[in-house]
Amino acid sequence: MEHDVIWRPQPRQLAFMSRFEDEALYGGAAGGGKSDALVIEATRQVHISHYKALILRKTYPQLAELIEKSQRYYPLAFPEARYNASEHAWRFPSGAKIIFGSMQHTGDKLRYQGQAYDMIAFDELTHFTYEEYVYLQSRNRPNGPGTRCYMRSTANPGGIGHGWVKERFITAAEPMKTIWESVQVRMPSGQTMTKYRSRIFVPSSVFDNAILLQNDPDYLTKLAAMPEAERKALLYGDWDSYSGQYFTEWRDKPEHYNDRQWTHVIEPFEIPAGWRIYRSFDWGYNKPFSCGWWAVDHDGVVYRILELYGCTGTPNEGVRWNAPQVFEEIHRIETEHQWLKGKSITGVADPAIFASDGGESIAETASKYRVYFSPGDHQRIPGWMQMHYRLAFDGNGFPMMYVFKNCKAFIRTVPTLIYDEHKVEDLDTEGEDHVADEARYFCMSRPIKPRRAQIPDAFETNPMRLFLDVKKEDVQYTARPRIEFGEVKS
Numbered sequence: 094m095e096h097d098v099i100w101r102p103q104p105r106q107l108a109f110m111s112r113f114e115d116e117a118l119y120g121g122a123a124g125g126g127k128s129d130a131l132v133i134e135a136t137r138q139v140h141i142s143h144y145k146a147l148i149l150r151k152t153y154p155q156l157a158e159l160i161e162k163s164q165r166y167y168p169l170a171f172p173e174a175r176y177n178a179s180e181h182a183w184r185f186p187s188g189a190k191i192i193f194g195s196m197q198h199t200g201d202k203l204r205y206q207g208q209a210y211d212m213i214a215f216d217e218l219t220h221f222t223y224e225e226y227v228y229l230q231s232r233n234r235p236n237g238p239g240t241r242c243y244m245r246s247t248a249n250p251g252g253i254g255h256g257w258v259k260e261r262f263i264t265a266a267e268p269m270k271t272i273w274e275s276v277q278v279r280m281p282s283g284q285t286m287t288k289y290r291s292r293i294f295v296p297s298s299v300f301d302n303a304i305l306l307q308n309d310p311d312y313l314t315k316l317a318a319m320p321e322a323e324r325k326a327l328l329y330g331d332w333d334s335y336s337g338q339y340f341t342e343w344r345d346k347p348e349h350y351n352d353r354q355w356t357h358v359i360e361p362f363e364i365p366a367g368w369r370i371y372r373s374f375d376w377g378y379n380k381p382f383s384c385g386w387w388a389v390d391h392d393g394v395v396y397r398i399l400e401l402y403g404c405t406g407t408p409n410e411g412v413r414w415n416a417p418q419v420f421e422e423i424h425r426i427e428t429e430h431q432w433l434k435g436k437s438i439t440g441v442a443d444p445a446i447f448a449s450d451g452g453e454s455i456a457e458t459a460s461k462y463r464v465y466f467s468p469g470d471h472q473r474i475p476g477w478m479q480m481h482y483r484l485a486f487d488g489n490g491f492p493m494m495y496v497f498k499n500c501k502a503f504i505r506t507v508p509t510l511i512y513d514e515h516k517v518e519d520l521d522t523e524g525e526d527h528v529a530d531e532a533r534y535f536c537m538s539r540p541i542k543p544r545r546a547q548i549p550d551a552f553e554t555n556p557m558r559l560f561l562d563v564k565k566e567d568v569q570y571t572a573r574p575r576i577e578f579g580e581v582k583s
């Protein structure tokens with residue numbers, strides 16, 4: 094092997110680094126070599142004098158890991174490059190810059206106002222909110238001619254942004270398939286133009302990082318010894334199960350939509366005449382409002398049959414309907430939908446909508462549209478426990494709560510909620526929790542006794558067997574002083 098290569102992508106890193114898409118996410122299991130690939134990728138255009146790259150981590154202390162990586166690699170490949178510790182920035186002989194930044198609070202984004210970055214890299218993207226990502230995307234502009242503008246991210250499953258990252262990159266298409274999104278751009282002339290943006294998900298696995306496995310043969314054993322949820326997320330890059338998930342009992346198994354075992358999501362069916370119907374509601378304006386309709390069978394099993402979720406196409410962004418608009422629509426659905434019309438519907442809502450503050454309360458407005466509510470019990474922990482009891486499967490795989498597959502907002506948001514870091518029993522209210530809140534008021538209106546959860550053991554793998562699957566030929570050695578990138582293919 095030549096002596097002048099200081100860093101060379103391993104096969105999966107090469108797959109990531111050779112993508113042409115505007116956005117790419119390199120994600121999955123821990124230790125796959127994701128952060129290394131990101132720090133190296135940022136140097137691809139440093140020969141261009143006006144090139145500027147931004148590498149982001151959520152908090153400043155976490156950035157240290159990336160800065161250390163840069164200090165290990167950059168001086169070897171670019172001996173004249175200088176690091177300015179107070180600016181957290183590398184300046185290259187051409188004048189190009191690579192800047193390290195953090196964004197602990199969403200307001201910190203203003204630090205990047207008015208800036209342009211040819212390349213933006215997010216390490217651990219699931220620690221960021223969608224709003225933060227999109228804001229930075231608006232900063233992804235060329236600083237001059239001849240640079241390529243693109244965004245690259247890495248992530249492990251879990252974290253506050255798990256939901257939107259999964260939706261944007263993972264469930265949108267199969268791995269390694271380009272996702273094309275069309276955007277309408279209005280020109281000053283008034284004409285609209287359709288532009289296309291592309292993105293892709295490149296899965297990573299620790300088994301792709303032969304260098305790490307060679308240097309630390311115990312690494313896999315350490316991962317394999319973790320609790321189930323962490324192990325599935327970090328060892329296998331499983332986006333459906335991750336540490337910190339609040340409703341770990343949640344299962345969505347299309348192969349069981351009809352037999353209704355070991356799954357919460359099911360195929361819709363006609364609601365039998367004698368079943369009672371309920372409506373639960375959480376108000377929102379800037380954030381989405383959420384309305385759910387439930388049917389209850391004679392055994393007390395609840396079915397979420399319909400929902401109206403006031404969200405724009407952007408996760409956690411409200412449609413900003415005023416109260417009359419919301420309740421007119423709810424009334425329309427209740428008088429027109431075949432499962433609801435002519436039924437007596439019992440409503441429960443966030444007690445906050447009964448506050449009048451001198452004017453008309455939201456609940457009063459609702460009643461003008463014949464949409465009636467009683468105030469829900471808003472004790473959070475007992476409410477969440479009721480959700481847990483209902484989601485728990487019995488020994489035969491039957492839960493006490495089902496969700497019709499048409500209830501997209503529940504299915505999208507509830508599984509992504511995570512624990513609050515400070516209040517250990519509660520969930521993190523920074524997540525998109527409006528459907529969960531409204532479902533919680535409903536569950537509290539019909540409390541049940543605790544049920545012990547049976548978790549299906551779906552993932553049985555022998556870590557030592559996987560360990561043996563790493564081929565010797567895949568191991569590459571590092572020398573100095575040159576970086577090899579993959580060529581970008583289009």
Ligand SMILES: Nc1ncnc2c1ncn2[C@@H]1O[C@H](COP(=O)(O)OP(=O)(O)OP(=O)(O)O)[C@@H](O)[C@H]1O
Pocket residue numbers: 100101102103106122123124125126127128129130247249302304305571
């Ligand atoms: N191409 C490479 N050449 C040499 N060493 C590498 C290469 N890729 C990764 N490594 C080494 O493997 C280890 C793990 O890589 P890295 O930190 O990039 O993983 P990661 O996927 O970001 O992990 P985590 O999920 O824990 O953040 C590091 O010590 C890194 O330097």
Ligand SMILES: [Mg+2]
Pocket residue numbers: 127128129216
């Ligand atoms: Mg990393």
